[in-house]
Amino acid sequence: MTQPWTLHEDRALPADPVTRPIAREIYQQTRALPIVSMHGHVPVEWFAEDTQFPDPAELLVVPDHYLLRMIVSQGRYALHQLGVPAIDGSATTEADPRVVWRRFCEHWKAFRGTPTRFWMEHVLVEIFGVTQRPSAESADAIYDQIAAEIATPGFRPRALLDRFDIEVIGTTDPAWASLEHHARLTADGLGQRVLPTFRPDPLLQLDNLTFTHDVLATGAAAGVEVRDYATYLDALRAQRLRFKAAGARATDHGCHTADTTPLPEDDAARLFDAALAGRPVSDAQAAAFAAHMLFQMAQMSTEDGLVMQIHPGVVRGHSTQMTRRYGPDKGYDIPFAVEFTHALRPMLDAFGHHPNFRTIVFTLDEDVYSRELAPLAGVYPAMRLGAPWWFIDSPEAMRRFRETATETAGFGNLSGFVDDTRAFCSIPARHDLARRIDAGYLARLVAEHRLDLDEAVDTAVDLAYRLPLEAYAAR
Amino acid sequence: MTQPWTLHEDRALPADPVTRPIAREIYQQTRALPIVSMHGHVPVEWFAEDTQFPDPAELLVVPDHYLLRMIVSQGRYALHQLGVPAIDGSATTEADPRVVWRRFCEHWKAFRGTPTRFWMEHVLVEIFGVTQRPSAESADAIYDQIAAEIATPGFRPRALLDRFDIEVIGTTDPAWASLEHHARLTADGLGQRVLPTFRPDPLLQLDNLTFTHDVLATGAAAGVEVRDYATYLDALRAQRLRFKAAGARATDHGCHTADTTPLPEDDAARLFDAALAGRPVSDAQAAAFAAHMLFQMAQMSTEDGLVMQIHPGVVRGHSTQMTRRYGPDKGYDIPFAVEFTHALRPMLDAFGHHPNFRTIVFTLDEDVYSRELAPLAGVYPAMRLGAPWWFIDSPEAMRRFRETATETAGFGNLSGFVDDTRAFCSIPARHDLARRIDAGYLARLVAEHRLDLDEAVDTAVDLAYRLPLEAYAAR
Amino acid sequence: MTQPWTLHEDRALPADPVTRPIAREIYQQTRALPIVSMHGHVPVEWFAEDTQFPDPAELLVVPDHYLLRMIVSQGRYALHQLGVPAIDGSATTEADPRVVWRRFCEHWKAFRGTPTRFWMEHVLVEIFGVTQRPSAESADAIYDQIAAEIATPGFRPRALLDRFDIEVIGTTDPAWASLEHHARLTADGLGQRVLPTFRPDPLLQLDNLTFTHDVLATGAAAGVEVRDYATYLDALRAQRLRFKAAGARATDHGCHTADTTPLPEDDAARLFDAALAGRPVSDAQAAAFAAHMLFQMAQMSTEDGLVMQIHPGVVRGHSTQMTRRYGPDKGYDIPFAVEFTHALRPMLDAFGHHPNFRTIVFTLDEDVYSRELAPLAGVYPAMRLGAPWWFIDSPEAMRRFRETATETAGFGNLSGFVDDTRAFCSIPARHDLARRIDAGYLARLVAEHRLDLDEAVDTAVDLAYRLPLEAYAAR
Structure with a gap:
């Protein structure tokens, strides 16, 4: 690769x-x-x-229950460690979206053969122009690339309807x-x-x-x-x-x-x-x-x-x-x-x-x-x-x-x-x-x-x- | 085509x-x-x-419930408009077999991907020698071709057992x-x-x-x-x-x-x-x-x-x-x-x-x-x-x-x-x-x-x- | 063939x-x-x-319920005719493993398209070096070939773990x-x-x-x-x-x-x-x-x-x-x-x-x-x-x-x-x-x-x- x-x-x-x-x-x-x-x-x-969308994790990880469930199933992270608030106050939600994003990228292998893999590839490459496979190593660079893109006016929801x-x-x-x-x-x-x-x-x-x-x-x-x-x-x-x-x-x-x-x-x-x-x-x-x-x-x-x-x-x-x-x-x-x-x-x-x-x-x-x-x-x-x-x-x-x-x-x-x-x-x-x-x-x-x-x-x-x-x- | x-x-x-x-x-x-x-x-x-079989509609449309149900599902015609008698007398059955046949041909598109399409193609081409796709336009010509064929002695049921x-x-x-x-x-x-x-x-x-x-x-x-x-x-x-x-x-x-x-x-x-x-x-x-x-x-x-x-x-x-x-x-x-x-x-x-x-x-x-x-x-x-x-x-x-x-x-x-x-x-x-x-x-x-x-x-x-x-x- | x-x-x-x-x-x-x-x-x-395993039938036929059920389903032999003891004493078990083996080989056709066919082919060819399709005619030769193989020390269970x-x-x-x-x-x-x-x-x-x-x-x-x-x-x-x-x-x-x-x-x-x-x-x-x-x-x-x-x-x-x-x-x-x-x-x-x-x-x-x-x-x-x-x-x-x-x-x-x-x-x-x-x-x-x-x-x-x-x- x-x-x-x-x-x-x-x-x-x-x-x-x-x-x-x-x-x-x-x-x-x-x-x-x-x-x-x-x-x-x-x-x-x-x-x-x-x-504007706040950050890559809030845009692509936290609201996607297909993605969350697969990471949870691997046993390493609970939902609050992926940015989902524990509404009963029993745990502290991970506040750093970059950390959440890294945890997703670490789990890239887990998505092999799933539709999430297919969709996310499309999103990363076609929408954000990402050129490297997600992994622990590439996570930060990809995060920065997405963060820069979603900060542009062309990435507001109504603009996306057109795009x-x-x-x-x-x-x-x-x-x-x-x-x-x-x-x-x-x-x-x-x-x-x-x-x-x-x-x-x-x-x-x-x-x-x-x-x-x-x-x-x-x-x-x-x-x-x-x-x-x-x-x-x-x-x-x-x-x-x-x-x-x-x-x-x-x-x-x-x-x-x-x-x-x-x-x-x-x-x-x-x-x-x-x-x-x-x-x-x-x-x-x-x-x-x-x-x-x-x-x-x-x-x-x-x-x-x-x-x-x-x-x-x-x-x-x-x-x-x-x-x-x-x-x-x-x-x-x-x-x-x-x-x-x-x-x-x-x-x-x-x-x-x-x-x-x-x-x-x-x-x-x-x-x-x-x-x-x-x-x-x-x-x-x-x-x-x-x-x-x-x-x-x-x-x-x-x-x-x-x-x-x-x-x-x-x-x-x-x-x-x-x-x-x-x-x-x-x-x-x-x-x-x-x-x-x-x-x-x-x-x-x-x-x-x-x-x-x-x-x-x-x-x-x-x-x-x-x-x-x-x-x-x-x- | x-x-x-x-x-x-x-x-x-x-x-x-x-x-x-x-x-x-x-x-x-x-x-x-x-x-x-x-x-x-x-x-x-x-x-x-x-x-002898009476007409193309009575032979190929009226007795075939696969075919009738698909046409009915499209919402344009009810069963009595396809030659099926309303046994409760609530509606007048379409009496003209040519009209029934046209209604079937109009619906040819609805059969795409279904076995009826496959079987009917075989029947029309292999048995009746039809050379045009059924459609509103081709319906009458196909009707005439089939009607002529079923009027022959070779199309009686016993002859068909041999054929x-x-x-x-x-x-x-x-x-x-x-x-x-x-x-x-x-x-x-x-x-x-x-x-x-x-x-x-x-x-x-x-x-x-x-x-x-x-x-x-x-x-x-x-x-x-x-x-x-x-x-x-x-x-x-x-x-x-x-x-x-x-x-x-x-x-x-x-x-x-x-x-x-x-x-x-x-x-x-x-x-x-x-x-x-x-x-x-x-x-x-x-x-x-x-x-x-x-x-x-x-x-x-x-x-x-x-x-x-x-x-x-x-x-x-x-x-x-x-x-x-x-x-x-x-x-x-x-x-x-x-x-x-x-x-x-x-x-x-x-x-x-x-x-x-x-x-x-x-x-x-x-x-x-x-x-x-x-x-x-x-x-x-x-x-x-x-x-x-x-x-x-x-x-x-x-x-x-x-x-x-x-x-x-x-x-x-x-x-x-x-x-x-x-x-x-x-x-x-x-x-x-x-x-x-x-x-x-x-x-x-x-x-x-x-x-x-x-x-x-x-x-x-x-x-x-x-x-x-x-x-x-x-x- | x-x-x-x-x-x-x-x-x-x-x-x-x-x-x-x-x-x-x-x-x-x-x-x-x-x-x-x-x-x-x-x-x-x-x-x-x-x-040591006793004989080809005891090794490959009698313990394999996939295989037994398919032969039984063909209606020619009951289980006791395939070497399975009738525990209620109601029938005499076939005592000759060669006869049991022949009955299996006779039924080779019945296994077409089943996984038993695939597995058994693998066993016969890869493990025993058989070179002919099982059939009534080939049954005895195959039996002898397997019987010779399982009599060797290399065919004891522990040796097979290695093999x-x-x-x-x-x-x-x-x-x-x-x-x-x-x-x-x-x-x-x-x-x-x-x-x-x-x-x-x-x-x-x-x-x-x-x-x-x-x-x-x-x-x-x-x-x-x-x-x-x-x-x-x-x-x-x-x-x-x-x-x-x-x-x-x-x-x-x-x-x-x-x-x-x-x-x-x-x-x-x-x-x-x-x-x-x-x-x-x-x-x-x-x-x-x-x-x-x-x-x-x-x-x-x-x-x-x-x-x-x-x-x-x-x-x-x-x-x-x-x-x-x-x-x-x-x-x-x-x-x-x-x-x-x-x-x-x-x-x-x-x-x-x-x-x-x-x-x-x-x-x-x-x-x-x-x-x-x-x-x-x-x-x-x-x-x-x-x-x-x-x-x-x-x-x-x-x-x-x-x-x-x-x-x-x-x-x-x-x-x-x-x-x-x-x-x-x-x-x-x-x-x-x-x-x-x-x-x-x-x-x-x-x-x-x-x-x-x-x-x-x-x-x-x-x-x-x-x-x-x-x-x-x-x-």
């Missing part, structure tokens, strides 16, 4: 010498397309306030959001470029410890006094419309399971009233209410046309110790098996052919692609199958997705690429990787004479650009 | 330049073998009556079938070429709404007056023997789960008597009786030697709305996860080494190949693992099947290829595709020096021809 | 002409590394007594083992080369028919009089320490599920006392106690540093008929789906960050790699993901493991290769195959420019050699 560190033009394209040139040809037609990022977790404040050629980006906002940041963006002419997404999870989970507070806050934001189940639904409806007026195209549901079974309205009202009054509800009651409300959210989508995203199947905060110490979203969320065929049936039976309804369903469990989700998306007009999400948004897993979902769902019933990230700088890398993997899969179809080249190119453009715009078009 | 539309000789063979010539060599040894189609759903009347080189084909017949069509075929010398299959599902499901009627009809067909559980079993036994005498080699069980747990005989008799008398049975009782009867079917197979096919794990009519409107088998059947290891244990423990018993087990859930079905088929002499079925009867999924099932089951414990289709004209395409995929997998084993070429060719012939004949040989 | 039977240098490397030379280069760096076999089932007596270049090998020993064989090995200077493994399954399963006997035997071995739950735990602790003193690095748990939920100590004590006294416990109680004890085993590992291996998810003796006739471990063990995310949570929450704890988790259910085990191993420092085990220790399945586990777990959170076999002569073949598959996967990463060649070689050495040594280092 004495030559400077560069990225190969053909990276992540198939190795086979017949398929690669075809893949290259397809990729050339999508690599320069604008980025459509309809669902993600970049904080809206970054765009609204457009302030990254992001045509549109969705943020995720709590149901009670005032939407003031989005209002400011609209005032600044960015209202159609940075879109809010309505995320009401805490309002649908009766066992949420701050349920009453969250419901009342949502009512306040919506200008609805919530006294009972009927006014609760009114507040949800009103706030959805406020989101839509602010540019929202979609809602997002990080539900535990995908159950959409409605309750009799009286039962739902009784459960809601109990929870609002702070009376205890059982786990089974909370689960039943959550399923009921998923059905209600679908019904409201048929009214207001917001696209309904469903992201089930994760145990949040699997380590209760670490979650108590460091808070949520620190790498301790672990998938589990979730059923869709029976779970989605009430919703799809009721609204699956409704012209105003669109649901995009995501999974972390690859088993369900060929068994459940592709068969469902392949018949119900209202349903699209979401792109590989989170842990499975990686080269091998994206290939498997194409191989297992396409044959039954077809390309046209997919969401197109969705990056779903909070790591802003990784967005171009993630879209680039997806385009490379899609080019490779489509090239194989061409090489196996299962698709003509013109069709493959057209499909590649669909997946990268047209499909996400179309799938997330409010109805 | 100005050149005429043709199919590449090497389609669906691996792209890699080392593997493809080996695959081609293997495929050359199987491509011209006769078709053995031991299980499927082509109506026996077609062969018995040998009448397609179908050595033997199984139909699927209700348990109460009079078998008159099969009798006519026997009289016409086709008795060993078109074989009935005994399908008793409605008789094993106590919650079947027409249970009493179906049981009595079966008794009538069998010449047994069904008064109670004992005479019900007598009727089943008698009717199985009538099927066997008419050439049947197998039974077929589209059961909800794979449970084979027998009940105490008294309990079974009590449940049967209640259902026969029209008294309600619970869901749990119906499920227990269905499991009990699967065990009984296995026992009867040890007596009469009929091969027992098991096809579990599908929610039939997932959209109750659409099923009410258009009836069953219109594309709304959705798989779900089914367990086999515990479920098949009672049956395999009792009969898994019985010299007169053979069961072929199919799945729509690919997970169970490596985890459950291959380990089971790899030890119990009575069990064969069925070919990929329905949604997974596609290029990528058939490859995955070879990759996940073979290492533990071995080739010799498989059913060989089974097309399981009601789309008669697609049968040659389906067998051709399977032979290509098998050639590709075997070629890779050769290219990786895991198998010698002579062994690969011999195995390819087994899978295409010898194994299905042998697996379905009545015992 | 007139040329002599030889093995290709490049067998099991990828066929694609770009990837193969890279794979060959990587493989050259690992092929000659010593074998580290940290977990397996070769009887310790073989090494302690170092006696196979086995640096270290783990045996599996019951919890009540006297460890006398290991003592003899220590006396002979092999104490650090042949290591015991503590396997307490029967002591953790209250429904074990010989529970009281096994518990008392363990107490006796440990020098602890077991009177109650507290002294039972003492006996376990003491015996673990005796194993550790004898060189053990690990415990092994063939538990039914992966549940690790602890009970209140009083409840556990009550259940234990009941079982010790021979009073009946329910299935649910036995399962709850087993989960409780898995948690206790983890706790003891934090005290004594023994690495905790978990191997769940198998129905043992699926055919009760055959298990009654031939005993356990004869090919009738069948996997089933097991959940890990919730099941391991109590243990990982309590000890997942403990500096003295290490658990290696294995699965027979490939679904859980990407969904559960890789996400868990990718964050908890105490957990490693075990190598593909048993049925999935095969070329295609090992590739799938790399493809589905690496992206989320990373290479560094894996166990490295573990052969887990009782077929001693197959150990070099198994390690060789794993090294070839790893070379192929890593070569693809290089060919796709996802990893540099120096990194790929370093990782290959990790997987083959460094990682198993490190993962199984007692803490």
Whole structure:
């Protein structure tokens, strides 16, 4: 490794010498397309306030839970030694971002074969012009190079929207959001470029410890006094419309399971009233209410046309110790098996052919692609199958997705690429990787004479650009 | 796309330049073998009556639920606009087959990457000599070309048996079938070429709404007056023997789960008597009786030697709305996860080494190949693992099947290829595709020096021809 | 097949002409590394007594349940006709090893595409110099060739340790083992080369028919009089320490599920006392106690540093008929789906960050790699993901493991290769195959420019050699 560190033009394209040139040809037609990022977790404040990023560690290490979890798994450093505050005060957070950065660079080997490696290479080389592999030795030089770059005005969030050629980006906002940041963006002419997404999870989970507070806050934001189940639904409806007026195209549901079974309205009202009054509800009651409300959210989508995203199947905060110490979203969320065929049936039976309804369903469990989700998306007009999400948004897993979902769902019933990230700088890398993997899969179809080249190119453009715009078009 | 539309000789063979010539060599040894189609759903009347097919839409669009579901999923046309009658009278069926055909051709893009695309290309080019890609523009010309072809005497069902080189084909017949069509075929010398299959599902499901009627009809067909559980079993036994005498080699069980747990005989008799008398049975009782009867079917197979096919794990009519409107088998059947290891244990423990018993087990859930079905088929002499079925009867999924099932089951414990289709004209395409995929997998084993070429060719012939004949040989 | 039977240098490397030379280069760096076999089932007596193997059938056929099950599945021979004694006296065991060997050779075709074929080829050609394919015709000649070889002093078990270049090998020993064989090995200077493994399954399963006997035997071995739950735990602790003193690095748990939920100590004590006294416990109680004890085993590992291996998810003796006739471990063990995310949570929450704890988790259910085990191993420092085990220790399945586990777990959170076999002569073949598959996967990463060649070689050495040594280092 004495030559400077560069990225190969053909990276992540198939190795086979017949398929690669075809893949290259397809990729050339999508690599320069604008980025459509309809669902993600970049904080809206970054765009609204457009302030400078503080340092390389705060930009690239601390907010990236893929990266944190891999370092933690190696056993040398705990999260507070990587810049994550211990919210229970049990440990002193490493305050020197350079030290945090060194710890990341020391662990470069641990990322071999992971998507973080691929994304981070892209970020370091393509965005920051780094020319050496990260290591204990190179850490400081790389740190300085990044620090200098992020201090320039061209590295403010809004400038990056242009530099990254992001045509549109969705943020995720709590149901009670005032939407003031989005209002400011609209005032600044960015209202159609940075879109809010309505995320009401805490309002649908009766066992949420701050349920009453969250419901009342949502009512306040919506200008609805919530006294009972009927006014609760009114507040949800009103706030959805406020989101839509602010540019929202979609809602997002990080539900535990995908159950959409409605309750009799009286039962739902009784459960809601109990929870609002702070009376205890059982786990089974909370689960039943959550399923009921998923059905209600679908019904409201048929009214207001917001696209309904469903992201089930994760145990949040699997380590209760670490979650108590460091808070949520620190790498301790672990998938589990979730059923869709029976779970989605009430919703799809009721609204699956409704012209105003669109649901995009995501999974972390690859088993369900060929068994459940592709068969469902392949018949119900209202349903699209979401792109590989989170842990499975990686080269091998994206290939498997194409191989297992396409044959039954077809390309046209997919969401197109969705990056779903909070790591802003990784967005171009993630879209680039997806385009490379899609080019490779489509090239194989061409090489196996299962698709003509013109069709493959057209499909590649669909997946990268047209499909996400179309799938997330409010109805 | 100005050149005429043709199919590449090497389609669906691996792209890699080392593997493809080996695959081609293997495929050359199987491509011209006769078709053995031991299980499927082509109506026996077609062969018995040998009448002309009415029009291209009725031949290729209306009966093909793969094709219908994909068009429906695109949201532009409902089933009645594709020629499927609304049985509840709620909509007027499109009466012009040319219009239906145009709607299919308009949707050609939607089939990219699906097996329907592959099969339909084969049908259009190889059977009808079509030279242009389907599209809104080409629809009428293609329609006329097909319509002219199917008006010829050479396109009658019996002539097609010869043209397609179908050595033997199984139909699927209700348990109460009079078998008159099969009798006519026997009289016409086709008795060993078109074989009935005994399908008793409605008789094993106590919650079947027409249970009493179906049981009595079966008794009538069998010449047994069904008064109670004992005479019900007598009727089943008698009717199985009538099927066997008419050439049947197998039974077929589209059961909800794979449970084979027998009940105490008294309990079974009590449940049967209640259902026969029209008294309600619970869901749990119906499920227990269905499991009990699967065990009984296995026992009867040890007596009469009929091969027992098991096809579990599908929610039939997932959209109750659409099923009410258009009836069953219109594309709304959705798989779900089914367990086999515990479920098949009672049956395999009792009969898994019985010299007169053979069961072929199919799945729509690919997970169970490596985890459950291959380990089971790899030890119990009575069990064969069925070919990929329905949604997974596609290029990528058939490859995955070879990759996940073979290492533990071995080739010799498989059913060989089974097309399981009601789309008669697609049968040659389906067998051709399977032979290509098998050639590709075997070629890779050769290219990786895991198998010698002579062994690969011999195995390819087994899978295409010898194994299905042998697996379905009545015992 | 007139040329002599030889093995290709490049067998099991990828066929694609770009990837193969890279794979060959990587493989050259690992092929000659010593074998580290940290977990397996070769009887310790073989090494302690170092006696000659009796005959080719006893060496290669009778102890290999992969091989037996495949022959049985073909329906021609029952286990007693293959040299396995019918322990219920119901059949006469074939006494002539030459006849058994012939029956194996007759079935050579049945092994096409299976790992047994690959391993056995390696054993026959590389170890015994066989030059003809096994068949009915060649069986006797091959038998004579092997018989001559195993009669030489160079074919004693200890000599084979050198010939196979086995640096270290783990045996599996019951919890009540006297460890006398290991003592003899220590006396002979092999104490650090042949290591015991503590396997307490029967002591953790209250429904074990010989529970009281096994518990008392363990107490006796440990020098602890077991009177109650507290002294039972003492006996376990003491015996673990005796194993550790004898060189053990690990415990092994063939538990039914992966549940690790602890009970209140009083409840556990009550259940234990009941079982010790021979009073009946329910299935649910036995399962709850087993989960409780898995948690206790983890706790003891934090005290004594023994690495905790978990191997769940198998129905043992699926055919009760055959298990009654031939005993356990004869090919009738069948996997089933097991959940890990919730099941391991109590243990990982309590000890997942403990500096003295290490658990290696294995699965027979490939679904859980990407969904559960890789996400868990990718964050908890105490957990490693075990190598593909048993049925999935095969070329295609090992590739799938790399493809589905690496992206989320990373290479560094894996166990490295573990052969887990009782077929001693197959150990070099198994390690060789794993090294070839790893070379192929890593070569693809290089060919796709996802990893540099120096990194790929370093990782290959990790997987083959460094990682198993490190993962199984007692803490």
